[in-house]
Amino acid sequence: MTDNTSHGSSTPDHEEETTRRYYETSDVDAFYDAVWGGEDIHIGLYAHAREAIADASRRTVRHAADRVADLLGPDATVLDLGSGYGGSARALAERFGCRVVALDLSEEHNRRHRAANARRGLDGLVEVVTGSLCDLPHDADRFDVVWSLEVLCHVTDRDRALAEAVRVLKPGGALVFSDIMAAEETPDEVLRPALSRLGVRSLATLSFYLEQLSALGLKPCFEDRTADLTTHYARLDEEVHRRRAELRTVISPDYVEDLLTNLPLWADITHRGLLRWGLFHARQTEAGPRRGPAPGP
Numbered sequence: 001m002t003d004n005t006s007h008g009s010s011t012p013d014h015e016e017e018t019t020r021r022y023y024e025t026s027d028v029d030a031f032y033d034a035v036w037g038g039e040d041i042h043i044g045l046y047a048h049a050r051e052a053i054a055d056a057s058r059r060t061v062r063h064a065a066d067r068v069a070d071l072l073g074p075d076a077t078v079l080d081l082g083s084g085y086g087g088s089a090r091a092l093a094e095r096f097g098c099r100v101v102a103l104d105l106s107e108e109h110n111r112r113h114r115a116a117n118a119r120r121g122l123d124g125l126v127e128v129v130t131g132s133l134c135d136l137p138h139d140a141d142r143f144d145v146v147w148s149l150e151v152l153c154h155v156t157d158r159d160r161a162l163a164e165a166v167r168v169l170k171p172g173g174a175l176v177f178s179d180i181m182a183a184e185e186t187p188d189e190v191l192r193p194a195l196s197r198l199g200v201r202s203l204a205t206l207s208f209y210l211e212q213l214s215a216l217g218l219k220p221c222f223e224d225r226t227a228d229l230t231t232h233y234a235r236l237d238e239e240v241h242r243r244r245a246e247l248r249t250v251i252s253p254d255y256v257e258d259l260l261t262n263l264p265l266w267a268d269i270t271h272r273g274l275l276r277w278g279l280f281h282a283r284q285t286e287a288g289p290r291r292g293p294a295p296g297p
């Protein structure tokens with residue numbers, strides 16, 4: 001079964017260092033940049049099976065933002081956990097005029113993120129912070145919306161990550177996130193060959209998130225878009241095949257070949273129904289959040 005807790009051999013610091021190194025590897029960065037287009041690194045919502053990955057990924061941001069649009073405007077502040085290249089932060093700031101605090105482990109992503117914000121004239125609205133989502137440097141009750149797309153798969157101590165997110169949420173605020181999950185009965189070992197490329201040890205399950213969010217005093221909604229995960233990995237595999245020669249000019253040939261071995265594994269496990277993906281949207285219940293201190297490491 002999947003392991004949703006911090007138990008295991010790797011410590012949170014070691015795990016974060018592995019993740020940071022993964023995203024800062026030049027081949028990995030060049031892959032995400034070339035194939036997603038430099039704004040987003042998350043699963044797309046596809047209008048059709050041949051749609052450009054960048055367009056589908058932009059739709060994910062718009063769709064998630066629609067879920068919390070009632071909370072967003074010039075007086076609101078969003079916290080984007082694991083903000084990557086900053087595509088979500090810029091889209092939210094441009095659409096709603098809200099402030100965004102964007103936090104990511106990777107100083108390299110943050111450097112690119114700040115440069116893109118400056119080019120778009122958004123550096124006054126988006127503050128980019130280097131840090132861990134398991135240990136937020138913010139006071140309680142600070143944000144109208146806490147947002148996180150495709151980040152929690154990298155975190156083993158997901159209880160702590162969710163407790164931190166809820167701690168900094170204002171009363172009446174909303175948490176919106178997406179994550180690649182294991183289907184309930186999927187054994188970790190079956191996923192390991194595909195996950196190894198990302199340095200991810202195990203995935204959460206839908207029931208884990210629903211239980212944790214309820215325990216934290218939120219009313220969770222989950223929109224199941226697992227079919228888009230299947231389309232997304234098929235599209236990634238197609239793109240790398242189609243652009244193989246061009247990608248070998250910006251990504252080392254060995255890494256391109258590794259991708260061509262690894263991406264079909266993802267396509268296979270999504271087809272076999274071993275994964276789930278979708279959007280969570282959780283708001284505080286009338287009873288309010290249960291805000292004990294975040295659990296220790």
Ligand SMILES: C[S@@+](CC[C@H](N)C(=O)[O-])C[C@H]1O[C@@H](n2cnc3c(N)ncnc32)[C@H](O)[C@@H]1O
Pocket residue numbers: 016019020023039040041042081082083084085086087088103104105106109131132133134148149150151154155
């Ligand atoms: C798949 S990318 C998603 C980026 C962005 N959310 C998006 O949708 O484009 C995952 C990002 O999460 C960041 N990340 C992973 N673990 C983190 C942690 N514990 N704390 C903060 N950021 C983290 C990585 O550095 C990377 O930028």
